[in-house]
Amino acid sequence: MRRRVGIALLLCVALVAAAADLLASDLPLYCVVDGHAYVLPCLAAPDALRGLDQQALATRATSLVGTPIAYGPYAQRPGGRLVPLASPSAAHLLGTDDRGRDVAARLVHGARVVCVIGPLAVAVYLAFGALVGIACALRPWVDVALSRLIEASLSIPALLLVLAVQGLRGGGSALQLALVIALAEWPFAARLTRAEALRVVASPHVLAARGLGASAARIAWHHVLPLALGPARVLAAFGLGQAVLFEAALGALGFGVSPPTASWGELLAQASQHARWWLLLPPSLAIGVVVLGARLLVDDDD
Amino acid sequence: MRRVLGAVVSFALVGVLTFVLLELVPGDVSAQRLGATSSAAARASLRDALGLSGSASTRGLRYLAHVARLDLGRSLVDGREVSEKVAERLPSTALLATLSLIMTWSLALPLALWRRRLLVLTLVYALPVPALAIGLLALGAPYGASVATFLCAAVALLPLLVPRTHGQLARALDEALQSDALRTLRAAGATPSRLLRAALRTHALRLVTLVALELPALLSGVVLVESIFGLPGLGLLAFDSLAARDVPTLLGLVLVGAAITIGCTLAVDLLASRLDPRLDHAA
Numbered sequence: 312m313r314r315r316v317g318i319a320l321l322l323c324v325a326l327v328a329a330a331a332d333l334l335a336s337d338l339p340l341y342c343v344v345d346g347h348a349y350v351l352p353c354l355a356a357p358d359a360l361r362g363l364d365q366q367a368l369a370t371r372a373t374s375l376v377g378t379p380i381a382y383g384p385y386a387q388r389p390g391g392r393l394v395p396l397a398s399p400s401a402a403h404l405l406g407t408d409d410r411g412r413d414v415a416a417r418l419v420h421g422a423r424v425v426c427v428i429g430p431l432a433v434a435v436y437l438a439f440g441a442l443v444g445i446a447c448a449l450r451p452w453v454d455v456a457l458s459r460l461i462e463a464s465l466s467i468p469a470l471l472l473v474l475a476v477q478g479l480r481g482g483g484s485a486l487q488l489a490l491v492i493a494l495a496e497w498p499f500a501a502r503l504t505r506a507e508a509l510r511v512v513a514s515p516h517v518l519a520a521r522g523l524g525a526s527a528a529r530i531a532w533h534h535v536l537p538l539a540l541g542p543a544r545v546l547a548a549f550g551l552g553q554a555v556l557f558e559a560a561l562g563a564l565g566f567g568v569s570p571p572t573a574s575w576g577e578l579l580a581q582a583s584q585h586a587r588w589w590l591l592l593p594p595s596l597a598i599g600v601v602v603l604g605a606r607l608l609v610d611d612d613d
Numbered sequence: 614m615r616r617v618l619g620a621v622v623s624f625a626l627v628g629v630l631t632f633v634l635l636e637l638v639p640g641d642v643s644a645q646r647l648g649a650t651s652s653a654a655a656r657a658s659l660r661d662a663l664g665l666s667g668s669a670s671t672r673g674l675r676y677l678a679h680v681a682r683l684d685l686g687r688s689l690v691d692g693r694e695v696s697e698k699v700a701e702r703l704p705s706t707a708l709l710a711t712l713s714l715i716m717t718w719s720l721a722l723p724l725a726l727w728r729r730r731l732l733v734l735t736l737v738y739a740l741p742v743p744a745l746a747i748g749l750l751a752l753g754a755p756y757g758a759s760v761a762t763f764l765c766a767a768v769a770l771l772p773l774l775v776p777r778t779h780g781q782l783a784r785a786l787d788e789a790l791q792s793d794a795l796r797t798l799r800a801a802g803a804t805p806s807r808l809l810r811a812a813l814r815t816h817a818l819r820l821v822t823l824v825a826l827e828l829p830a831l832l833s834g835v836v837l838v839e840s841i842f843g844l845p846g847l848g849l850l851a852f853d854s855l856a857a858r859d860v861p862t863l864l865g866l867v868l869v870g871a872a873i874t875i876g877c878t879l880a881v882d883l884l885a886s887r888l889d890p891r892l893d894h895a896a
Contacts, residue, residue, distance in 0.1 A: 313734075459619075459622055459626060460626055460630075462623055463622075463623040463624070463626035463627045463871070464626075464627075464630065465829070466623065466627060466829060466871045466874040466875050466878070467627055467630070467631065467870065467871050467874075468829045468833045468867070468870040468871070468874075469830075469833050470832075470834070470836050470837060471832065471833060471836050471851055471866060471867055471870055472631070472634070472867060474836065474851065474852075474855060475635060475851070475855060475863045475867065476634060478855040478856075479635065479855070479858065479860075479863075494634075556773070560837045563841060564837065564841070564852065583841045599772075603734065606776070606780075607734065
């Protein structure tokens with residue numbers, strides 16, 4: 312039951328991210344302009360409608376079906392008017408940010424950053440962690456060296472490290488951010504897989520495989536890896552929550568994905584600059600939903 | 614003795630790791646300080662003066678040799694000793710960390726004892742919203758390093774700490790309350806508060822270890838919150854040195870952070886038999 316709630320929460324976020332252009336865009340879902348009918352111009356962005364937004368089209372189009380949020384995430388002057396830091400109203404459900412962009416639209420598109428960074432960071436850190444963990448279990452001398460390394464890495468304040476690397480590199484694509492986050496998290500994955508792999512290596516079927524003359528690579532890939540990935544679900548969920556929090560933290564400090572990309576962390580950064588609640592609550596709630604969803608995913612005592 | 618040695622090895626590894634990582638990152642303090650239009654020769658002479666020339670491996674070894682003598686080097690920005698800069702920022706960070714640890718535990722303990730799991734989990738994870746709101750909205754008025762700012766900053770740290778602590782604490786208490794000793798005690802008619810005290814005492818070691826393991830997360834959170842609130846602690850120092858590409862200070866900060874964690878873990882290890890006398894009997 313709890314796990315289903317978790318899956319539902321995460322699916323909601325993924326769906327919002329996938330349908331971001333349908334939910335919030337400069338161009339409407341359907342419109343008829345100068346006798347031409349355009350279907351889903353918000354996805355196709357036809358040349359004829361370039362430079363127009365839904366506010367301008369409202370007067371020109373003979374028929375118009377708008378997106379639920381009638382603004383794109385980058386539109387600074389929808390309808391030709393610049394209204395920075397407007398409080399929530401019927402026109403802007405969650406208000407606008409300091410450049411007059413609609414917060415709801417930025418929130419919806421910010422889900423995309425999370426949906427890229429989260430899974431990517433988890434994949435990288437699981438792969439690397441599993442590699443190190445299994446290497447530790449198979450070769451004792453590797454274990455001596457690497458388990459020290461794991462322990463040492465665990466004692467580094469992760470955010471400080473991520474901040475240092477991300478800040479010194481400057482700028483940032485979502486891909487780079489994901490890699491940096493994975494860099495800070497891999498020791499958790501390595502520690503857990505190592506413990507699990509050590510248990511598996513001691514089991515009879517691995518002994519049998521070794522007796523039959525299987526190579527180390529074959530044992531690692533066919534006999535240890537599938538069983539040692541037991542804690543992977545827990546790790547993936549944990550990593551997802553952490554990645555989202557890291558993205559938000561880095562964004563809030565101004566070292567997240569490069570502007571003008573919409574991200575939840577960037578909204579938080581604005582909230583801390585301007586102290587407006589409509590910049591603060593929506594991204595915090597969204598982050599809370601993802602972290603809670605990830606946590607409920609591994610709630611296995613029901 | 615073996616544990617102390619292990620801690621030293623861990624610390625040395627942290628030093629090597631962070632040095633290598635920050636070395637791999639492009640970024641040049643000479644360009645930062647002289648401006649992008651400066652000549653290559655001027656940059657080279659500044660790099661010489663700052664001790665940045667030479668291969669990475671020689672500089673790395675030299676750095677480690679200095680660290681071994683508890684010398685973290687000098688800041689590239691104002692030429693002051695890094696250890697001095699860190700020491701003057703430490704009290705503020707320690708105060709904030711202690712404050713938020715106390716708050717975290719006084720919230721996480723009652724929540725861990727409360728049995729409605731889905732409700733509690735939602736509460737724990739919905740916490741970011743009010744906590745961040747209180748913390749960040751307080752920024753509307755600039756407080757400086759006043760008591761109010763410290764309190765707000767500690768509140769803003771809660772969402773980062775409470776979920777982790779709550780999860781671990783709930784698991785530890787679940788196990789404790791299901792143990793034979795506690796079941797017997799309950800059957801004998803002990804009051805809930807007596808039961809809780811017994812559970813906490815028998816699991817004292819695990820709980821203290823938990824605090825030590827939380828330290829990196831706590832320090833990470835402090836970095837974030839201090840930078841946002843402008844509190845004059847280690848976090849703000851990290852943020853400022855990052856803006857100035859002051860790598861020695863950054864390195865020093867990571868090392869100090871790791872040293873605090875390793876030191877606390879070591880202290881817990883050494884105190885283990887005091888906290889849990891059963892360990893002595895088992896050995």
